[in-house]
Amino acid sequence: MKNNFTAIGKNVVQTEIDALKKLKKSINKDFDKIVNVILKCKGKVVFSGVGKSGIVSKKISSTLASIGIPTFYVDAGSCSHGDLGMISSNDVIILISHSGESEELKNIIKYAKRNRNLILIGITSKKNSQLYKSSDLKFLLPTIIEAGPGNYIPTSSTTLQMCLGDALALSTIRQRKFSKLDFKKYHPSGSLGSKLKTVGELMFKGKDIPFVNENSNIKSALKIFNKKNLGVLIARNSKGVTKGIISDGDFKRINYKSENINSLIIKKVMKKNPIVVNENMLAVEALSIMNAKKITALCVSKKKKNNVVGLIHMHNILKENIR
Numbered sequence: 587m588k589n590n591f592t593a594i595g596k597n598v599v600q601t602e603i604d605a606l607k608k609l610k611k612s613i614n615k616d617f618d619k620i621v622n623v624i625l626k627c628k629g630k631v632v633f634s635g636v637g638k639s640g641i642v643s644k645k646i647s648s649t650l651a652s653i654g655i656p657t658f659y660v661d662a663g664s665c666s667h668g669d670l671g672m673i674s675s676n677d678v679i680i681l682i683s684h685s686g687e688s689e690e691l692k693n694i695i696k697y698a699k700r701n702r703n704l705i706l707i708g709i710t711s712k713k714n715s716q717l718y719k720s721s722d723l724k725f726l727l728p729t730i731i732e733a734g735p736g737n738y739i740p741t742s743s744t745t746l747q748m749c750l751g752d753a754l755a756l757s758t759i760r761q762r763k764f765s766k767l768d769f770k771k772y773h774p775s776g777s778l779g780s781k782l783k784t785v786g787e788l789m790f791k792g793k794d795i796p797f798v799n800e801n802s803n804i805k806s807a808l809k810i811f812n813k814k815n816l817g818v819l820i821a822r823n824s825k826g827v828t829k830g831i832i833s834d835g836d837f838k839r840i841n842y843k844s845e846n847i848n849s850l851i852i853k854k855v856m857k858k859n860p861i862v863v864n865e866n867m868l869a870v871e872a873l874s875i876m877n878a879k880k881i882t883a884l885c886v887s888k889k890k891k892n893n894v895v896g897l898i899h900m901h902n903i904l905k906e907n908i909r
Contacts, residue, residue: 646751686715
């Protein structure tokens with residue numbers, strides 16, 4: 587008889603969904619208290635757990651670190667052999683254990699209780715456990731059914747722990763006013779880092795910006811155009827205020843319509859009020875604007891739109907594999 591793996595898989599997912607629904611109903615004032623303690627922590631947020639709960643603890647710690655909260659994971663077993671010294675005054679200790687009775691956690695619990703400046707937070711499913719009773723703050727995970735046969739393989743329980751950790755981490759963001767730019771500081775490499783790069787990091791600036799005086803004639807402007815080789819010129823007045831933009835497509839149209847192109851003045855043929863973006867805009871957003879407007883470059887400013895400090899070209903963005 588063939589196993590219906592599709593049905594088994596769907597049953598596992600549904601069991602864990604049912605568990606998550608119970609977790610949602612369990613989010614209460616205890617959750618609020620834990621978030622506030624994390625926000626007010628003057629030291630580091632220390633995570634630990636045993637077995638699968640330990641793996642989840644390590645992941646939650648990593649998530650908090652990625653959003654700028656000082657944190658680390660400590661191996662529960664190693665804490666009995668010197669690693670308790672990693673935990674300092676004013677730290678917050680978060681222990682995660684399904685049973686709340688894991689032997690390896692007991693020395694951490696005792697250490698926390700001996701140090702008044704430490705706050706111990708226990709996350710467990712057992713209200714009568716040592717962890718729950720000993721913790722300064724506690725969160726009781728709902729009683730659930732583990733996915734799979736026998737109700738003994740850590741599945742639904744670790745899913746609850748993981749989701750609760752995500753909820754704790756993301757609950758801190760709004761009050762800390764944590765933004766995409768802040769997130770990028772902790773993710774400088776890889777595809778994620780590329781997606782979070784700003785216009786200011788990729789733009790042409792200084793002498794590389796293809797500036798031209800608005801009163802220049804086309805002949806002299808073309809020399810700058812060919813030298814910069816960016817397919818666009820930014821026109822500004824004698825005070826350095828940006829007035830317009832002219833692209834290679836514009837030059838072609840002017841050449842087609844006019845017999846004496848060289849004598850034409852830039853301000854007579856340029857496009858006024860060019861699109862200007864802030865240097866802090868994400869490069870992927872700038873690319874979206876270019877695609878929507880069917881253009882290849884944008885002027886970049888710091889504060890005032892008519893004070894251009896750079897030029898972002900589509901090629902700058904595509905080179906970073908930003909799509």
